[in-house]
Amino acid sequence: MNIKPKVAFICTHNSCRSQMAEAISKVFAVDAFEAFSAGTEIKKMINPDAIDVIKKLYGVDMAQSQRPKLLSEIPPVDIVVTMGCGVQCPYLPCKHREDWGLEDPTDKAEEDFIQTAKVIEGKIKDLERRIPNLK
Numbered sequence: 001m002n003i004k005p006k007v008a009f010i011c012t013h014n015s016c017r018s019q020m021a022e023a024i025s026k027v028f029a030v031d032a033f034e035a036f037s038a039g040t041e042i043k044k045m046i047n048p049d050a051i052d053v054i055k056k057l058y059g060v061d062m063a064q065s066q067r068p069k070l071l072s073e074i075p076p077v078d079i080v081v082t083m084g085c086g087v088q089c090p091y092l093p094c095k096h097r098e099d100w101g102l103e104d105p106t107d108k109a110e111e112d113f114i115q116t117a118k119v120i121e122g123k124i125k126d127l128e129r130r131i132p133n134l135k
Helices: 015-030 047-056 110-134
Strands: 006-010 034-038 079-082 096-099
Touching: 006 015, 015 034, 015 047, 015 110, 047 110, 079 110
Parallel strands: 006 034, 006 079, 079 096
Antiparallel strands: none
């Protein structure tokens, strides 16, 4: 039996980019890896603009299927992807770690959220292709 690696998308608040990455992964990479997202200082809810854009682009309602989580709430993971939170980026033990350096679209226009989602989609598809070499 081939066990899928676990990938954690993490940032400080687990309210926008990491949530978007978790949702998009479950659309495009569900066969390649298990996706989780988490943060160190979670917000009460996922960013409403992120929820709207992910629902519009991918048909996923993050308000129903996901919630902000602390790092301690997710299982041990194989791969950690930080979203671009700089010096405050949380640490999580893993076999492979990379930073995607994404700017937070919070408080910006819908177009910025769409652009962020499309960049995340491309990076997830790239990660999916590289997974066999990262395990």
